Amino acid sequence: MKIFSVWAILTLGLYVLQTSFLPMFSYNGVSVNLMLLLTVSIAFLKGHHWGVFVGFAVGVLHDLTTGAFFGCNIFIYMSLGFLCGKFSDHIFKEQFILPVFSSLLTTTFYYFMMTAFLHMLDYKLNLQWSLQYTLIPMLCYQFLFAYPIHKLVFEVNKRFKK
Amino acid sequence: MSDKIRREKKSGKKIAALIFVFVSVFCLVFFAARGRFQAPIANKTVALILSPFQNSISWIGDKLSFITTTVSDIMHVHEQNKILLSEVEELRAKNIAANEFEAENQRLRALLGYKQVAVQFDLEPARVIGRDAATWSSMIIVNRGTADGIANDMAVVTEMGLVGHVIDAGINTSKVQLILDPRSSVGTLIQRPESRVAGIVEGDLNNPTMPRMVNIPKNSDVIVGDVIVTSGFGGVYPKGIVVGKIKDIQNEESGLLKYGVVETTVNFQKLEDVAIITQSREAPPAPLEQNNQQ
Secondary structure, eight states, X not given: OHHHHHHHHHHHHHHHIIIIIGGGGOBXXXXXXXXXXXXXXXXXXXXXXXXXXXXXXXXXXXXXXXXXXXXXXXXXXXXXXXXXHHTGGGSOTTOOHHHHHHHHHHHHHXXXXXXXXXXXXXXXXXXXXXXXXXIHHHHHHHHHHHHHHXXXXXXXXXXHOO | OHHHHHHHHHHHHHHHHHHHHHHHHHHHHHHHHTTSOOOHHHHXXXXXXXXHHHHHHHHHHHHHHHHHHHHHHHHTHHHHHHHHHHHXXXXXXXXXXXXXXXXXXXXXXXXXXXXXXXXXXXXXXXXXXEEOSSSSSOEEEESXXXXXXXXXXXXXXXXXXXXXXXXXEOSSOEEEEETTSTTOEEEEEEOSTTXXXXXXXXXXTTSTTSOEEEEEXXXXXXXXXXXXXXXXXXXXXXXXXXXXXXXXXXXXXXXXXXXEEEEESSOGGGOOEEEXXXXXXXXXXXXXXXXXXX
């Protein structure tokens, strides 16, 4: 129970930071998505069961508050939690290079999944413009915050591991 | 051997459950997008839990922003002082002229009944305490909710013009959909008396900072620079609120209609304080017209 409370507090804290404080440093309306980084880090460290669970919880939180279409973020976070969690057994937990660089891949995955959902919901998107003004800033922000978030998750996980 | 079979059965069940969850969530997206699935209680609960924290962090952010601005100002104060001294004389002269303009402005305002136009709205001031991380949706969260008399579909404005409308009023926070959101559509008119062409302003995913005014007939006389105001059709937005001005006019793909790229009067990147129109009344007749009739 204690371990769940710790992760819940961490998630809420990061989410509040993401929606209230970090948008002050946004570029063209795009700022860092800490929930994505949190899901990926937890999945890498704790496996796909936790990855899917955290992806679901974080997705619900995101979709209920500021999400565009209910379910999109849940689906994408869960998918990422599952996929990254599958690598959990094959990486050294103390090595930060893979999780940090994987933030670029996961962000690209998130972007294209969201674009796919928008297309399926009949929203037209100029991909070239969007790649330049949405994906590139997103990648920069995510890469910048990937290490601190992974380090934070790693320390919390180490401290509160059963 | 039996252990192995039991483990395989368990693993199979897990995979089936996982596939079920993924498919359910995927379907949920399309149900929710068409309005067939809503979770208002969960929405309100989450908003209620998060709002105190968002308020606090937003407040800290404001203070930090204030401190950094102050420090930056102090660093440049010496240089600024020299420039300012030379400007003081110039400004003194301008001030006299400005006072004249102010007096003239006040007279004109009284004459045109601007004040009376303003009192047709009951406004509830609110502070922006949260906004989405990406540009998929243009949504903000403000620190006023049903406890302050806020309800869904109330228009949100600033002194510069239209911001959006409340789509989900919680107890002490509300979710506001900006006019930049692709799902938003605002009934509008060209303000120019000779034109008065009606159209719909909707968000553009390809240009999240500039919405488009669509459904403009090809033979209409809309020109670049025309000011757009709300038409009052649809019941959400009261009539006469400034939305922006036409920056560019393009032909629709169909060839029958054209659309205008709208430069909003509100700077959405620097949106900090807004006002929610809790009640709007029919505007009283302008004093100038009354005088003319008499």
